[in-house]
Amino acid sequence: MASGQRIQARGARQRVAAQRAAARRAQRTRRLLLAGGGILIVMILAIVLVAVRPGQPAAPAAPGTAAQAAEVAAAVAGVPAATFDSVGAGTATGLTATSGQPLLTSGGKPEVVYMGGEYCPFCAAERWALTTALSRFGTFTGLGLIHSSPTDVYASTPTLSFHGSRFTSKYVSFAPVEWFGEASDASTPFGHAYLEQPTAQQAALFSEYAGGSIPFVDIGNQYLIPQAQYLPSALQGMSWSQVAAAMRDPGSPVAKDIDGAANIITAAVCTLTDNQPATACTPAVQSLERTLAR
Amino acid sequence: MVTSKPSPASRPGPGQPAGGWSAGTVPEPSGPSGPPSWLQGVALLLAIAGLGVSAYETYAHFNGSHLAGCPTGQGTFNCTAVITSPQSMVFGVIPVAILGLVFYIFAVAIMTPWAWRMRRPEVAWLRLGSMVAGMGFVMYLIYAELYQIGQVCEYCTVVHVTTFLLFAITAVSAALWGVRT
Numbered sequence: 432m433a434s435g436q437r438i439q440a441r442g443a444r445q446r447v448a449a450q451r452a453a454a455r456r457a458q459r460t461r462r463l464l465l466a467g468g469g470i471l472i473v474m475i476l477a478i479v480l481v482a483v484r485p486g487q488p489a490a491p492a493a494p495g496t497a498a499q500a501a502e503v504a505a506a507v508a509g510v511p512a513a514t515f516d517s518v519g520a521g522t523a524t525g526l527t528a529t530s531g532q533p534l535l536t537s538g539g540k541p542e543v544v545y546m547g548g549e550y551c552p553f554c555a556a557e558r559w560a561l562t563t564a565l566s567r568f569g570t571f572t573g574l575g576l577i578h579s580s581p582t583d584v585y586a587s588t589p590t591l592s593f594h595g596s597r598f599t600s601k602y603v604s605f606a607p608v609e610w611f612g613e614a615s616d617a618s619t620p621f622g623h624a625y626l627e628q629p630t631a632q633q634a635a636l637f638s639e640y641a642g643g644s645i646p647f648v649d650i651g652n653q654y655l656i657p658q659a660q661y662l663p664s665a666l667q668g669m670s671w672s673q674v675a676a677a678m679r680d681p682g683s684p685v686a687k688d689i690d691g692a693a694n695i696i697t698a699a700v701c702t703l704t705d706n707q708p709a710t711a712c713t714p715a716v717q718s719l720e721r722t723l724a725r
Numbered sequence: 726m727v728t729s730k731p732s733p734a735s736r737p738g739p740g741q742p743a744g745g746w747s748a749g750t751v752p753e754p755s756g757p758s759g760p761p762s763w764l765q766g767v768a769l770l771l772a773i774a775g776l777g778v779s780a781y782e783t784y785a786h787f788n789g790s791h792l793a794g795c796p797t798g799q800g801t802f803n804c805t806a807v808i809t810s811p812q813s814m815v816f817g818v819i820p821v822a823i824l825g826l827v828f829y830i831f832a833v834a835i836m837t838p839w840a841w842r843m844r845r846p847e848v849a850w851l852r853l854g855s856m857v858a859g860m861g862f863v864m865y866l867i868y869a870e871l872y873q874i875g876q877v878c879e880y881c882t883v884v885h886v887t888t889f890l891l892f893a894i895t896a897v898s899a900a901l902w903g904v905r906t
Contacts, residue, residue, distance in 0.1 A: 462900035470893050473860055477867060477889075484871035582876065584809045668811040 495576025495671055503591070504574050506675035507559070508566035514690060516715040517681035521691015523560070523660040526699055526723060528653065529640075534703065535652035537604040541703035545593065546637055547646040548611030550580040550623045553659035554646040555590035559674065560660060560692030561648065562591050567697055567711035568704070569600025576671050579663075580613060580623075588663040589671050594626060602704045608633055610645070621645070654699040654723065660692035694719055759841055760898045768836040768894050775887040776829035782808055782880050783822040792880055807878035812869040821866065825884060828859055832891060849904035853895050860892040 495503070535542045545561055547554030555578075562571060575592035579585065593607030611619065612626035619625060620643075629637065640655050641647035648656035665684040666674055677685035698719035701712035760768075785792050786808045795804035807813065813821050834840065835852045863885045870877050 459901065462903070463897070466896035466900035469857075469896055473864070473889065473892070476864060480864075480867050480871055582803060582806060584806055586806050586810055586874075664809065667809075667814075668817075 494578075499671065500574050500576045500591075503576060503671045503675050504562070504566075504571050506672070507563050507591075507678065508570070510563060510678050510690065512710065512713055514679055514681050514686065515694055515697075516713060518686055518690040518694065519715065520695055520719060520722070521687035521689075522684070523688060523692035523695055525660075525695055526650070526654040526656055528723065529655060532652045535636075535649065537606065540600070540602060540604045541651040541700070542604040542606055543651065543700065544633055544636060544649040545605070545607040545646065546610055546629060546633060546641070546648075547608070548621060548623055549577055549592055549594065549609055549626060550583060550611060550613045551621075551645055552579040552583055552585035552588045552663050555579040555585070555588040556659045556661055556663040556666065556688070557646040557648065557656065557692070558591045558593065559666075559678075559689045560696060563678065563689060563693035564696035564700065565598060565600070565603070565605055567693075568602045568700060568708065569598055569605075572597050572599075577613075585663040585667060588666050589669055589674055590666075591671075602707055603700055606633065648696075650696065650699045651703045653703060656696070660695065661688035695723075699723055759844070759902050760894075762838070764894060764898065765836070765838055765841045768891060769833070769838070771887050771891050771894075772829060772832040772836045775884055775891070776826070776833050778880055778883050778887070779822065779825040779829045782884070783820070783826045786813065786820055786822040792878075795879060801877055802879055803876040804878040804880050806876050807870055807874055807881060810874045812873050824862070828855070828888075829884075831855060832859075836891070846904055849899065853899050853904060856888075856892040856895040859888050863888045 535544070543561075543565065545557075547557065562574065565571070573596040575594060575596070577590060577592045579588040579590060581587045592609060594609040594612075596607065598605040598607075608629045609626050610629060611621050611623040614624040615622060616624040636649050636652070637647055640649065640657065642657055644658060646656070646659055650656070665688055669677070669685075674685060674689075677683045678689050680686055681690070694716060697711055698716050701707075701716055702720050702723070704712070706712035706717060759765075782792070785804075792804040792808070795802065808822060811817075815821055815824065832855070835848070835855065840848060840852070866881065867885060870881065
């Protein structure tokens with residue numbers, strides 16, 4: 432082949448190669464622009480979201496009315512025995528037992544002491560179980576309907592409040608202490624303003640057994656609930672009425688949590704009341720008594 | 726006159742025109758066949774870091790535990806309030822923490838050197854598509870923190886930034902080295 436033809440062929444190959452390289456560069460540039468554009472859009476969106484966000488965190492939810500509270504209290508007290516028996520211990524954790532301690536009494540009856548705070552989400556959970564259990568031994572009046580703190584964990588958990596309430600029963604006494612309210616106060620041990628003050632005896636029990644945390648429940652000084660028996664996650668986003676209604680469905684997570692915890696508390700109280708009344712201390716509850724740590 | 730006999734290398738092959746190479750046989754220039762090892766390593770480390778934080782957040786979500794180093798209270802930052810909020814459950818049933826954990830288990834797998842070496846377009850598209858989807862979900866989570874919950878979780882922010890970096894690496898890699906073999 433003449434050298435001229437070889438030179439021409441080489442030139443053609445080089446032109447084709449150059450064209451291909453240019454096409455690849457153009458394609459890569461387009462892809463880079465697309466990727467870069469996508470990354471830039473994400474960054475701009477994030478900056479816009481942060482820049483224009485609302486300045487204030489969520490406000491506390493409004494408390495329920497007295498009429499609503501009475502309705503919810505009646506619903507909680509009216510959970511059928513069959514529902515309780517079906518749930519058993521449910522998904523709630525048990526109690527711890529004291530050893531060799533004298534029975535805590537008031538007015539000749541075993542006394543249950545509760546200490547907690549209205550802001551406290553775990554107290555919010557435990558109050559449902561405590562109210563449900565004690566409603567099997569007596570009657571509550573003046574319960575409040577509130578939410579736990581909107582800025583704490585399990586924000587705005589719907590719950591009851593014992594502040595200003597009264598419990599009457601032939602079988603057991605109840606001494607609730609809503610120690611802290613919703614308002615912030617950095618000077619207190621739990622960072623919230625005092626609402627009520629415990630008696631010296633209650634403070635001594637708390638100091639002895641609570642490990643510095645709330646909720647704290649002392650059942651006749653024979654059984655202790657040093658922390659909430661279940662997490663309030665199942666209560667999130669529900670109204671008080673919805674919680675009370677769900678407690679009647681033994682298959683619901685709410686019933687397994689609240690009714691289960693209430694059954695355990697009921698079993699503990701029944702050991703102190705000689706299994707009275709029979710409507711509370713059912714055979715199913717008495718079988719739970721045998722599982723209590725002693 | 727000096728002539729040179731054609732060497733076997735220059736003799737046209739079957740089906741090729743006489744006179745030399747055809748346009749169809751112009752050799753492709755050689756170049757890198759994918760992201761460099763150091764970039765693959767960075768992506769894998771980011772994915773592993775994201776997996777670690779996601780696993781810790783999942784544990785805290787189910788145990789109601791306080792995340793180490795996170796403040797509580799009414800300030801802007803409150804991790805536990807965020808991970809236990811109603812917005813922490815997608816459609817009310819699937820914890821976001823679980824979604825994050827599953828995403829990062831997948832991310833670790835798709836960012837391994839072995840996965841990068843798989844020069845299959847399906848794998849590359851899956852990598853790119855999953856990072857785009859993950860980034861989209863992160864934007865929703867940022868919106869939920871700022872506009873619905875009103876507080877920010879530092880651990881979640883670490884995961885969000887990690888996802889953004891993985892998204893950026895994957896997007897740039899796809900742009901520079903393509904997604905086709």
